[in-house]
Structure formats: C-alpha cells, structure tokens
Amino acid sequence: MKEIELVVGDPTSEAWLEVHHAANRGVWGAAAERTSIAEIVDVAARRHEVRRSFLVTEEGSDVPVAAAQTIRRTRDNVGTGGLWLSVHPDHQRRAAGAHLLARCEGVLRADGCVRIHEHSGAPVENGDAATGFALANGYRQTLLDHRQDLALPVDEAALTALDPRPDPAAYIIETSVDGLPEEWLEDRALLARRMSTDAPTGDIDLDEEDWDAERVRQQWNTPSPIWGIESVARHVPTGRLVAFTDLVVRPGQPDLAVQSDTLVLREHRGRALGLAVKLANLRGLQRERPEVTTVRTWNADSNAHMVAINERLGFVVTGWTREWAKDL
Ligand SMILES: CC(C)(COP(=O)(O)OP(=O)(O)OC[C@H]1O[C@@H](n2cnc3c(N)ncnc32)[C@H](O)[C@@H]1OP(=O)(O)O)[C@@H](O)C(=O)NCCC(=O)NCCS
Structure with missing residues (x-):
C-alpha cells in the first residue's frame, strides 16, 4: 500500500472523498450522507482547526483503498484531536484501516x-x-x-398541538434565516459557551469552549455554502437570549436538514422553551426550504425527555452514534 498526504481541493481529493462516500454507502445504503469538497474546505476555514488529509492506494496501481483526515483544534480543547477515517468496502478487513489509524494517531501525537x-x-x-x-x-x-429522523412536511395541526406557547410577557421566540442578527452575537456567544459544557458529553472531560461575538460571527455570518436557520427565546424582562436551536442544510444533500445545537440556559429550564424554539425552527425550515424531506437529530440515550419529545413530533430512531476516546 502507498500513502500520500494531500490538500483538500487538489485533483486527488475527489478520489479521497469518494472513498469516504463509498464507505458511508456500505454502512447506510441509499440513506448515506454525502458531503462535497467545497463544504469541507469551507468548514476547515471557518473553524479554528488544522486538518491534514491522507489517501492510501494499492501499490503499483492508483486504486484508492482508504482515506483519512486528522483534526487538530487550535482555540480550545487543543490537546483533543479528531479523526475521519474510511476504508473502501472492497478493501475492508485487510488491515488498511488499522495501518492508516496508526499513522493518524502518530500525526496527532x-x-x-x-x-x-x-x-x-x-x-x-x-x-x-x-x-x-x-x-x-x-x-x-x-x-x-x-439518531432520529423526521419525514417532512409535518402538518401545521401537529405543530400547533405540541406548541407550548410561552407567556409573551416572559419570552418571545425569534427566528433568523442564514446568518444571525448582529445584536444576537454577544448573547449567542454565551449560549455557545454553555452548550460546550451543558450538553451530555458522556465519559470524557472537555474544556469549556472559548466563544465570543467575533467567533460566532465567523462561524455563522461569513459567506458559506452551508445554509442555516436558527430560533432563539428572548427573556422579555432582561432582553437577553436564553435559548437557541439551529438546523443546517448542506449543499451535498439539499433534501436533508441536520439538527445542530439546542440549549436552554439552566435558569430558564422547565418552561418548554426547548420545544418552543424547535417548533419555530421547524416551521421556518418548512417555509424557507420546502425541498427538505428529512430532519435528522442525535440525542444521548440518557436524554429520555428530548427523545420522547422528538417521538411526539414524529421522529423515528434510524441509527446509533457512538463516541470514542483514546489517550495517545
Ligand atoms: C471501520 C473501518 C475503518 C475498518 O477498516 P478496515 O480496514 O476494514 O479494518 P482492519 O482490517 O484494519 O481491522 C482491524 C481490526 O478491527 C476490527 N474490525 C474491523 N472490521 C470489523 C468488523 N466488520 N466487525 C468486527 N470487527 C471489525 C477487527 O478486530 C480487526 O482485526 P481482524 O481483522 O484481525 O479481526 C471500515 O470498516 C470503514 O471504513 N467503515 C465505514 C466508515 C467508518 O465507520 N469509519 C470509522 C469512524 S470515523
């Protein structure tokens, strides 16, 4: 086997991406998620990460066997690396994965x-x-x-039946399409910080992420092929944002909306604000992007409350995600 390091965007990167896609299809069949080179380049540029990419081919031919990308964070959790590794289904169980994994672990170390x-x-x-x-x-x-999937459209009667309708003297719900209003950014940075500590991470300690308005602006308000919609709850007496949720639609798969973060500040929990912002966002998604046929979300199996709410909305469990850790 022969291994090269490549730059995503170079001509070789299409072959590299196809290994990831083929491995994904091997796991998920027709429902496999797809991405694109433009999207990978965009994500790497907007996040505080250094990524290195590797392609393994057969010796003597250029048939792609395995592909990987290492992810090193430079702003927070700098000692915790990430990894994206795939072996083409025609070449699995021949130690290519173990070989490339060892190489990536060495790079990160x-x-x-x-x-x-x-x-x-x-x-x-x-x-x-x-x-x-x-x-x-x-x-x-x-x-x-x-992993839970919801088939769209959900009819308005079902959304209305679930809507907790918070007291408008206490909270109002606002929605923003493809970018966040400048006046949200300070509060949104605090919500992102809390998100990094309050969402279940399971059996691993991660640092609080270092978010400020500029980082939020860079993440959400710079031109990007990834489309987003976000809904927030504003606490009327203080004027502060106290809950948020966002959905993104990626160019490689325009019929799929992916749930990213949802958070209600601790002091404002127990008032169904999580459900209220999610419903507002779902309504906005259906209005703005009628071509989306599926919403996909992930929730810790211990988060029975969220899973139950999703089931009432019509989400069904379609898979599992496991998080893994290894000390180098
Ligand atoms: C997971 C994956 C990377 C493994 O690559 P691979 O080259 O087939 O794995 P290797 O041949 O190096 O296997 C090393 C060991 O892992 C374990 N393993 C690998 N595939 C396995 C399987 N299908 N079932 C059970 N154990 C498996 C075995 O212990 C194996 O050793 P053995 O073959 O001597 O029993 C590959 O199946 C893949 O690309 N899957 C889809 C994408 C993915 O899930 N990537 C990982 C997350 S980022």
Whole structure:
C-alpha cells in the first residue's frame, strides 16, 4: 500500500472523498450522507482547526483503498484531536484501516494531541464495523446517541398541538434565516459557551469552549455554502437570549436538514422553551426550504425527555452514534 498526504481541493481529493462516500454507502445504503469538497474546505476555514488529509492506494496501481483526515483544534480543547477515517468496502478487513489509524494517531501525537475523541455511526438494523474496529484499536466508548429522523412536511395541526406557547410577557421566540442578527452575537456567544459544557458529553472531560461575538460571527455570518436557520427565546424582562436551536442544510444533500445545537440556559429550564424554539425552527425550515424531506437529530440515550419529545413530533430512531476516546 502507498500513502500520500494531500490538500483538500487538489485533483486527488475527489478520489479521497469518494472513498469516504463509498464507505458511508456500505454502512447506510441509499440513506448515506454525502458531503462535497467545497463544504469541507469551507468548514476547515471557518473553524479554528488544522486538518491534514491522507489517501492510501494499492501499490503499483492508483486504486484508492482508504482515506483519512486528522483534526487538530487550535482555540480550545487543543490537546483533543479528531479523526475521519474510511476504508473502501472492497478493501475492508485487510488491515488498511488499522495501518492508516496508526499513522493518524502518530500525526496527532506529533502535533501535540494527548488524546483522540471521535464518533462513528450505524443504522439500527445493520452490523457495525466501526465498533469492532474502535474496540480492537484501544478506544473506549464515552457516549451512545440515538439518531432520529423526521419525514417532512409535518402538518401545521401537529405543530400547533405540541406548541407550548410561552407567556409573551416572559419570552418571545425569534427566528433568523442564514446568518444571525448582529445584536444576537454577544448573547449567542454565551449560549455557545454553555452548550460546550451543558450538553451530555458522556465519559470524557472537555474544556469549556472559548466563544465570543467575533467567533460566532465567523462561524455563522461569513459567506458559506452551508445554509442555516436558527430560533432563539428572548427573556422579555432582561432582553437577553436564553435559548437557541439551529438546523443546517448542506449543499451535498439539499433534501436533508441536520439538527445542530439546542440549549436552554439552566435558569430558564422547565418552561418548554426547548420545544418552543424547535417548533419555530421547524416551521421556518418548512417555509424557507420546502425541498427538505428529512430532519435528522442525535440525542444521548440518557436524554429520555428530548427523545420522547422528538417521538411526539414524529421522529423515528434510524441509527446509533457512538463516541470514542483514546489517550495517545
Ligand atoms: C471501520 C473501518 C475503518 C475498518 O477498516 P478496515 O480496514 O476494514 O479494518 P482492519 O482490517 O484494519 O481491522 C482491524 C481490526 O478491527 C476490527 N474490525 C474491523 N472490521 C470489523 C468488523 N466488520 N466487525 C468486527 N470487527 C471489525 C477487527 O478486530 C480487526 O482485526 P481482524 O481483522 O484481525 O479481526 C471500515 O470498516 C470503514 O471504513 N467503515 C465505514 C466508515 C467508518 O465507520 N469509519 C470509522 C469512524 S470515523
């Protein structure tokens, strides 16, 4: 086997991406998620990360066998590296994965990482190669998430029936399409900080992320091929934002909306604000992007409350995601 390091965007990167897509199809079939080179370049540029990409081909031919990308964070959790690794289904179970994994672990270690934290996913009905692979390579599971899908459109009567309608003297819900209003950014930075400590991370300690208005602006308000919609709850007496949720639609898969973060500040929990912002965002998504046919979300299996709310909305469990950690 021959290994090269490449720059995503170079001509070789299409072959590299196709290995990831083929491995994904091997796990998920027709429902496999797809991405694009433009999106990968965009994400790397907007996040505080250094990414290195590797392609393994057969010796003597250029047939792609395995692909990987290492992810090193430079702003917070700098010692915790990430990894994206795929072996083409025609070449699995021949140690290519283990070989490339060892190479990536070496790269991250040399760049100062002391551990790796990553995730893998599989549909409910399928076997899960990544689990056997992670365990065989010394990773421990830190969290198990349910993956839930909702088929769109959801009719307005169902949304109205679930809507908690917070007291408008206490909270108002606002929605922003593809970018955030400048006047949200300070509060939104605090919400992002809380998100990094309050969402279940399972059996691993991560640092609070260092968010300020500028970082939020860079993440959400710079031109990007990724489209987003966000809804927030404003606490009327103080004027502050106290809850948020966002959905993104990626160019590689325009019929799929992916739930990213949802958070209600601790002091404002227990008032159904999480459900209120999610419903507002779903309404906005259906209005703005009628071509979206599925919303996808992940929740820790311990988060029974959120999973139950999603089921009332019509979400069904379609898979699992496991988070893994290994000290280097
Ligand atoms: C997981 C994956 C990377 C493994 O790559 P691979 O080259 O087939 O794995 P290797 O041949 O190096 O296997 C190393 C060990 O992992 C374990 N393993 C690998 N595949 C397994 C499977 N399908 N079931 C159970 N254990 C498995 C075994 O212990 C194996 O050793 P063995 O073959 O001597 O028994 C590959 O199946 C893949 O690309 N899957 C889809 C994408 C993915 O889930 N990536 C990982 C998350 S980022």
